[in-house]
Every structure is written in C-alpha cells, then in structure tokens.
Amino acid sequence: MNLRFLETFLMVARLKSFSAAGERMNTTQAAVSSRIATLERQLGVRLFERDMRSVVLTPHGLSALARAEEIVKLVAEFRTGIGSPATLSGTIAIGTVDTIVYTWLPRLLDQMKATYPHVSLDLTVDTSRNIAELIRDGSVDLGILMGPVMDETLQSIEVCSFECAWFASAKLGLPARLELSDVILHPLFAYSKGSQPHQAILRLLEQHGVPSNQARIYNSNSIATMIRLLCDSGGIAALPAPMVEDHPDVARLARINVNVVLPPMRFHVVYGESAANPIPATIARMAQRIAAEFDAQRCAGP
Known part of the structure; x- marks a missing residue:
C-alpha cells in the first residue's frame, strides 16, 4: 500500500x-x-x-x-x-501576526531554511483570532499569535511577551507624561475589535470611568498601518515596544508615560499534533529558543 x-x-x-x-x-x-x-x-x-x-x-x-x-x-x-532533516520535503503552512513578523520571525525562517532546505513555506499574516481559526480547521500547521488557544486538540506554548508602551506622533509635541483623560482627547489607534489588546484598552477606559464612546478609537489589524497613521496623522497608540523601537520611523514617534499601564502582549506557538507532519513540533521548539534569544539580546542592550 x-x-x-x-x-x-x-x-x-x-x-x-x-x-x-x-x-x-x-x-x-x-x-x-x-x-x-x-x-x-x-x-x-x-x-x-x-x-x-x-x-x-x-x-x-x-x-x-x-x-x-x-x-x-x-x-x-x-x-x-x-534520517537527516535535509532530506524532508513538502510545504508547511504557518500563520502569524505582524508583531512577530517585525521582531524575530526572520530569524526563525532562517533557522527553518537551514534545517529543512527542501521544505517550502506558506506564510499567512492575519489577526490572532483568524490565525486560531485557521489552525483549528487545518488550514495552517502552526501559528504564532496572542494566545493561548483553548483547545484540547492543540498544543499551545507561550514563547514570549512584549511590554506595551504608549506612543504618539512627535509632531504633536505632547508632554512626556499624560493622564488617561488627556489621551482620549486625541485619536486612539488600537488593534482590531475583539482582539486582546483592543479589549484591554476598553477595560482600562471602563476601570477609570471613561465611557468608550467618548474616545475616538481607530481600529486596525496592522501595526505598520498604525505607526504610519500615527506619524502622518497624529494620535496615540499602545504598541509593543520592541517592534516600535526597531521601526524605521521610530524617530517620528515619542514615547509617552501614561498614568495607566496596559498588560503585556503574550505570544504562543500553537499547533496540532499530526501523524503525517512532525515538523510543526520541531519548529515550535525552534520558536521557543529564538524568541528567548531575541529577548536576551534586547535585555542586554547594544
């Protein structure tokens, strides 16, 4: 057979x-x-x-x-x-979010290429919610997303967490410290509705007695888009600090000390055990190691 x-x-x-x-x-x-x-x-x-x-x-x-x-x-x-991993071939489908794309994903792809030179990649960049659904229905083999994904059929392993910081367009000339009541005087850029960061902002507003309908919240599933709009249109956003610090337009942004702190973004690697494809489990271990190395280098500084 x-x-x-x-x-x-x-x-x-x-x-x-x-x-x-x-x-x-x-x-x-x-x-x-x-x-x-x-x-x-x-x-x-x-x-x-x-x-x-x-x-x-x-x-x-x-x-x-x-x-x-x-x-x-x-x-x-x-x-x-x-056998040698170099002899394996086929395609692995990975789904992730742009925070990972702009931080340590390139390192992971380099390691994958070195380990599995004949395995092709099908990469999807989307929201964490959509990536989780793609994993559940089998459209992707492995996801790196804000998690965890609560599904007993999936492995969900935390690989890193990123501090969230408040950033504003430098051209606004805002003071280095603001109250939340000052923040909502400006357009507030946030992740897509239903996402964990978006829900965190809504909870902060509620906890501090600020009705969400008083805030002008502009939603986007792309950090690159939010940074571009911050730079060119003004406004304030809570974004993962490592991604912004390495962005080419970081000089056009100012980090603002706001009197409320958002929870860190916690990222998980999620995959289903597959008899036909043992590669996702190996890549999950690669992701854990590379994320840890990335974090250690950041903590060590230049």
Missing part, C-alpha cells in the same frame, strides 16, 4: 476538501481524487461520501482514520529519528 495515499487520505479527512488537500500537498485535485479512489479500490470500501459542497468520512473511513494515523506516525518517527 502506498504511504502517500494514506497521507492524502489523512489530509482530506483533516481539511474536508479534495481541492484544499491538493493545494496543501502541492498537487492537483485530480491527483488527490485518484489516490483516494485507488486506496478505496485496494481496501474494497468507500472512505468518503462526497458531493459538490462537502466531503464526509464514511463509517469505514472513520474506522480507517486512527489506523492510518498510527501507520503514518510510525513512518514519520522512523524518518525523523533515523
């Missing part, structure tokens, strides 16, 4: 789509359909019920799932335990 056919079976079962499985495995939908059809002929049972809109495991497919996972897992463990 062809191992690739079992891996394809697991990918279709995970993504519930022949076309999505084809994209993830760098092949065509027709090739995926052919592999599944051949596997079904070899087993003499139907593994999927499929129509134009859905792909669902049959009772035989459900029965085969655990056994296929065990076979593929054993082969993957043999391959990674005995």
